[in-house]
Amino acid sequence: MSAKKQDLQAPKGMHDILPADQPYWAFLLKKGKTILEEYGFERIDVPMVESTPLFVSSIGEGTDVIEKEIYSFKTKSGEPLALRPEFTAGIVRAYIEHGMHVLPQPIQLWTWGPVFRHDNPQAGRYRQFHQMDLEIFGDDTAAADAQSIFVAYKILESLGLRNLIVKVNSIGDQNCRPQYLKALKDYYRGRDKKLCAKCQVRIKTNILRVLDCEEPECTEINKNAPQFMDYLDTDCKKHFTEVLEFLDEIKVPYLLEPRLVRGLDYYTRTAFEIFIEPKEGEEIFPSALLGGGRYDKLVQFLGGPKAPATGWAMGMERVILVLKKLGIAPPESHPQPKIFIAQLGEIAKRKSLLLFEEFRKTGIVAKATFGRDSMKSQLKISHRLGIKYTLIMGQKEALDGSVILREMDSGVQETVPVEKIVDLIKQKLRK
Ligand code: AMP
Numbered sequence: 001m002s003a004k005k006q007d008l009q010a011p012k013g014m015h016d017i018l019p020a021d022q023p024y025w026a027f028l029l030k031k032g033k034t035i036l037e038e039y040g041f042e043r044i045d046v047p048m049v050e051s052t053p054l055f056v057s058s059i060g061e062g063t064d065v066i067e068k069e070i071y072s073f074k075t076k077s078g079e080p081l082a083l084r085p086e087f088t089a090g091i092v093r094a095y096i097e098h099g100m101h102v103l104p105q106p107i108q109l110w111t112w113g114p115v116f117r118h119d120n121p122q123a124g125r126y127r128q129f130h131q132m133d134l135e136i137f138g139d140d141t142a143a144a145d146a147q148s149i150f151v152a153y154k155i156l157e158s159l160g161l162r163n164l165i166v167k168v169n170s171i172g173d174q175n176c177r178p179q180y181l182k183a184l185k186d187y188y189r190g191r192d193k194k195l196c197a198k199c200q201v202r203i204k205t206n207i208l209r210v211l212d213c214e215e216p217e218c219t220e221i222n223k224n225a226p227q228f229m230d231y232l233d234t235d236c237k238k239h240f241t242e243v244l245e246f247l248d249e250i251k252v253p254y255l256l257e258p259r260l261v262r263g264l265d266y267y268t269r270t271a272f273e274i275f276i277e278p279k280e281g282e283e284i285f286p287s288a289l290l291g292g293g294r295y296d297k298l299v300q301f302l303g304g305p306k307a308p309a310t311g312w313a314m315g316m317e318r319v320i321l322v323l324k325k326l327g328i329a330p331p332e333s334h335p336q337p338k339i340f341i342a343q344l345g346e347i348a349k350r351k352s353l354l355l356f357e358e359f360r361k362t363g364i365v366a367k368a369t370f371g372r373d374s375m376k377s378q379l380k381i382s383h384r385l386g387i388k389y390t391l392i393m394g395q396k397e398a399l400d401g402s403v404i405l406r407e408m409d410s411g412v413q414e415t416v417p418v419e420k421i422v423d424l425i426k427q428k429l430r431k
Contacts, residue, residue, distance in 0.1 A: 011127070011128075012121060012127065013118075013119065013121035013125075013126045013127030013128065014126065014127055014128040015126065015128070015317075021320070023330040023331070023332060023334075024320045024323060024324070024330050025316070025320070026330065027159065027323075027330030027331065028132075028159065028316060028319060028320065028323075028330075029112065029132075031155055031158045031159055032110075032112070032132050032155050032314075034158075035151060035154050035155050035158060036110045036134065036151065036155075039108070039147070039151050040108055041108045041109060041110040041134060041151075042108060042109055042110070043109070043110060043111060044091060044094060044109045044110070044111050045111055045113070046084075046087065046090035046091055046093070046094050046111065047084075047090065048083060048084055048113070048114065049081045049082060049083055049084065050081070050082065050084060050089065050090050050093060051079070051080060051081060051082075052070070052072045052080040052081060052082040053080065054089050054090075054093055054302070055070060055082050055084070055085060055089050056070075057301070057302060058088065058089040058092065058264075058265075058266055058298055058301070058302060059085070059086070059089060059264045059265060059266065060206070060264060060265025060266070062202075062205035062206035062265070063206060063209075063263055063264055063265055064209075064263060065085045065086070065117060065263060065264065067205075068118065069085060069117035069118045069119050070082050070083075070085050070117070070118070071083040071085075071116050071117075071118055083115075083116035084115050084116065085115055085116060085117045086115055086131065086133075086264070086313060087111055087113075087115065087131060087133040087135075087313060088133070088135065088264075088266070088295070088298070088311060088313075091109060091111070091133070091135050092135075092298055092299055092302055092304070092309075093302070095107065095137055095299060095304065095307065096299060096302060096303065096304035096305075100137065101137075101138065101299075101304070101305040101307050105137065105138025105139065105307075106136050106137060106138045106139035106144065107135075107136070107137040107138055108134075108135075108136050108137075109134070109135045109136075109137075110132070110133060110134045110135075111132075111133050112130060112131065112132040112133065112316070113130060113131070114128050114129070114130050115128075115129060115130070115131050116128050117129075123321070124285060124287055124315070124317065124318045124321055125287075126317060129315060129316070129317050130315075130316040130317060131313040131314060131315060131316060132155075132313070132314040132316055133311065133312070133313045133314070134148060134151060134152070134292075134311050134312055134313075135309060135310075135311035136148055136309060136310050136311060137299070137307050137308075137309045138307050138308065138309070139308065139309075139310070140296060140308035141242075142239050142240075142242030142243040142245075142246055142270075143242075143246060144310050145243045145246075145269075145270040145293075145294055145310050146243055146246030146247055146249075146250065146252075148292065148310050148311060148312055149166055149168075149243075149247065149252060149272055149274075149292075149312075150250050150252055152274060152290050152292070152312050152314065153166065153252050153274065155314070156274060156289065156290070156314075156319070159319065159323060159328065160323070160326075160328045161276065161319075161322065161323070161326070161328070163276055163277045163278070163279065164253070164274055164275070164276060164277070165253055165254065165255055165274070165275050165276075165277045166247070166252055166253065166254040166255070166272055166273075166274050167254070167255050167256075167257035167260050167272060167273050167274075167275060167288075168243070168244070168247075168254050168255070168256060168257060168260070168270065168271070168272040169228060169229075169256065169257050169258060169259075169260040169261070169270075169271050169272070170228060170229070170232055170236055170237075170239070170240035170243075170269050170270055170271070171208070171228055171261055171262070171267055171268065171269065171271050171293075172228055172231065172232050172233070172236050172268070172269065173233075173235075173236055173268045173269055173296065173297075174268075174297065175233050175235075175236075176231055176232055176233040176236055177231075179231050180226065180228055180231035181207060181208075183226040183231060184207050184208075184210075184211075184225065184226060185203075185207060187224075187225050187226055188203055188207070188210065188221075188225075191221050194217055194221060195210065195213075195215075195217060195218050195221060196213060196215035196217055196218050198213070198215075199213050199215070199218050206265075208261040209261065209263065210222070211225060211259045211261050212259050212260060212261050222259060225259075227258040228258060229256075229258060236269055239269055239270070240269065240270065243270055244256075254272075257273075260272070260273060262291060262293055266295040266297070266298040266301075267293045267294065267295055268293075268294050268295060268296045268297060269293070269294045269296065270293050270294045270310065271291075271292075271293035271294075272291065272292060272293060272312075273288035273290065273291040273292075274288065274289050274290045274291075275287075275288055275289065276289065276322055284322055284325055284326065285318060285321060285322050285325065287318065288315070288318075289314060289315060289318050289319050289322065290312055290313065290314040290315065290319075291312060291313065292310070292311050292312025292313060293310065293311075293312075294308070294309070294310040295309050295310070295311070296308040296309065335365045336365065336386075337365045337366055337367035337385060337387055338364050338365055338366070338387065338388070338389070338425075338429055339359065339364065339366050339367070339387060339388075339389045339390065339391060339425055340366070340367050340368065340378070340381070340382035340385065340387045340389070340390040340391070341355060341356055341359075341366055341367070341368040341390075341391045341393070342368070342375060342378035342379060342382065342390055342391065342392045342393070343368070343370070343378075343392075343393045343394070343398075344373070344375055344392075344393070344394040344395065345394060345395040345398065347395065347398040347399065348393040348394055348395060348397065348398040349370060350398075351393060351398045351418070352368060352370070352391075352393050353370070355391070355393070355403070355418065355421070356368055358422050359422060359425070362422055362426065364422075364425060364426070364429065367381075367382070367385060367387065369381055375392070375394075378390075379406075382408060383408060387408065388407065388408055388409070389405060389406070389407060389408065389425060389428065390405075390406045390408055391403050391404065391405055391406075391421065392404040392405075392406055392413075397415070397418075401417060401418050401419070402415050402416060402417055402418055403415070403416055403418050403421050404416075405421065405424070405425075
């Protein structure tokens with residue numbers, strides 16, 4: 001069966017990361033990894049699929065992610081599995097499965113990789129995207145929230161991003177949230193018909209999400225909605241105040257955002273997102289680059305031990321989008337080739353392969369296009385790559401054990417015994 005035209009396009013909302021974009025990814029990963037490791041975070045990798053019920057119970061039935069966006073399927077043996085729409089559920093599963101609670105706490109983990117949500121694709125919103133993710137288990141202090149936010153902020157800053165702003169809120173816990181939800185219900189009663197169609201449903205399934213709806217009719221009504229801050233109990237209020245004090249101390253700029261609730265059910269207390277604050281007249285990227293918060297009950301809720309936790313996930317495509325918009329170029333992640341090996345004829349091709357290996361062993365990056373037979377086209381490539389020295393091996397040179405060294409700028413050529421060429425190039429490069 002031959003492929004149709006649409007089969008030759010990546011699935012909607014999913015993208016290839018082409019060689020030209022790889023330096024951005026390498027840059028982001030290198031900076032992220034360095035800072036995470038410096039702060040004592042250890043790498044974990046979890047499967048790309050987990051059991052569907054794991055995601056449903058942790059993320060929550062009434063959330064957009066579970067209701068509309070999850071890619072779930074049954075395996076041939078009838079197992080319900082789903083592509084991960086985020087990392088936390090899988091990492092919590094691993095924490096429980098491997099009994100990490102018996103190790104000295106806190107457990108500080110990080111990971112990165114693709115996640116999948118059947119979302120409506122648009123700029124900065126994809127169906128397969130990548131997250132860098134941090135989780136801290138076994139620490140209920142405000143200091144852990146502040147450290148998690150600080151590390152996120154430092155990673156973004158290390159990429160050259162400026163005007164970062166952390167929007168932060170507390171969404172209480174099981175003790176004070178019911179009172180707040182009741183206040184919200186009372187507030188929307190009588191106003192619900194004026195909300196957007198989605199929010200008229202959300203009022204019943206996930207009322208908190210009405211608060212961060214961006215439809216104009218909803219933002220207008222939400223302006224006067226009751227604020228969580230006024231309903232936090234003493235412990236939650238104390239925790240939140242301490243988080244803010246820590247942020248002041250470590251000089252992370254933040255903004256209290258009473259309508260920030262986050263999309264997933266498992267959050268308690270601290271919730272935050274990081275944005276770029278555009279300068280006057282500037283338009284960079286309006287959505288969050290990164291979001292996270294505390295989830296003190298999730299490990300226990302999923303059947304594990306008592307283990308308060310906090311963490312975040314960064315949208316890597318969004319960060320790269322912003323780097324490009326701001327003209328922040330990553331350093332070249334590929335070493336530039338120093339020499340080009342051009343060859344003509346079968347014997348020369350074989351000998352050139354060995355020569356290529358000689359250079360590789362000495363750490364000199366060489367480039368060759370062994371599939372090309374025309375000398376002219378090989379020299380053209382060498383020229384285009386801006387390589388200073390080209391080695392030419394034809395039938396004659398291959399047979400008498402020599403190679404022609406051509407200096408590309410001047411066109412000057414000399415014939416060198418093949419066993420001397422590596423040392424000669426080394427000398428020339430040293431100069
Ligand atoms: P969430 O897991 O929904 O809290 O998202 C964490 C971060 O992932 C967000 O702040 C975004 O930067 C990024 N993100 C979420 N959804 C998408 C998407 N559909 N496409 C690209 N990035 C996303």
